[in-house]
Amino acid sequence: MLPASATEFFTHLLGPENVYSDKAHLIAYSYDATRERFEPDMVLFPRHEQDVSDILKYCNEHRIVIVPRGAGSGFTGGALPSSGGIVLAFEKHMNKILEIDMQNMVAIVQPGVVNMELQRAVEEVGLFYPPDPASQEYSTIGGNVNENAGGMRAAKYGITKDYV
Ligand SMILES: Cc1cc2nc3c(=O)[nH]c(=O)nc-3n(C[C@H](O)[C@H](O)[C@H](O)COP(=O)(O)OP(=O)(O)OC[C@H]3O[C@@H](n4cnc5c(N)ncnc54)[C@H](O)[C@@H]3O)c2cc1C
Numbered sequence: 001m002l003p004a005s006a007t008e009f010f011t012h013l014l015g016p017e018n019v020y021s022d023k024a025h026l027i028a029y030s031y032d033a034t035r036e037r038f039e040p041d042m043v044l045f046p047r048h049e050q051d052v053s054d055i056l057k058y059c060n061e062h063r064i065v066i067v068p069r070g071a072g073s074g075f076t077g078g079a080l081p082s083s084g085g086i087v088l089a090f091e092k093h094m095n096k097i098l099e100i101d102m103q104n105m106v107a108i109v110q111p112g113v114v115n116m117e118l119q120r121a122v123e124e125v126g127l128f129y130p131p132d133p134a135s136q137e138y139s140t141i142g143g144n145v146n147e148n149a150g151g152m153r154a155a156k157y158g159i160t161k162d163y164v
Pocket of ligand 1: 032033067069070073075078079148150151
């Protein structure tokens with residue numbers, strides 16, 4: 001159960017288009033690949049780091065559980081709001097590749113970037129991002145990092161933890 005001030009606070013902070021609390025959306029964000037279901041009380045779409053910071057501050061003050069979510073393709077239940085609270089979804093806005101630093105071979109990305117988009121972007125400049133979970137067309141870097149995802153290339157090149 002969220003405090004009475006939550007809807008007004010988050011709507012003012014993010015705009016109504018980035019605050020979901022209607023039943024249809026709560027159901028849509030209630031599951032992942034485990035097919036278990038736990039409905040959140042609210043789904044929020046932060047636009048940038050400052051939004052994340054402001055959301056975390058409010059939730060910390062009010063002792064509200066936050067569950068980050070990428071594409072919801074995980075098999076561990078990590079993206080499930082098993083005790084309610086807020087799902088923080090990164091796929092809508094925080095999905096950009098910010099920099100590909102060729103010299104240092106470092107990419108700076110937001111957590112909602114889809115794995116395959118990063119692979120394609122670095123390949124265009126002659127680099128290679130090896131972690132290739134079978135969900136690469138839709139799983140996100142945030143989810144990959146948190147699940148330490150890997151795929152067919154793991155035997156030769158390693159998995160996500162080797163590239164963070
Ligand atoms: C058909 C299919 C094939 C798959 N194949 C593979 C495979 O080959 N190899 C493999 O390793 N996995 C595989 N998976 C599992 C899954 O795709 C991976 O675990 C992937 O890394 C999850 O990414 P996601 O964006 O869907 O994350 P989600 O499922 O949304 O989240 C996963 C975890 O990361 C956390 N998280 C997400 N974003 C953030 C963030 N910004 N900050 C903090 N925490 C965050 C969530 O809270 C959750 O705990 C597969 C899944 C499917 C459905």
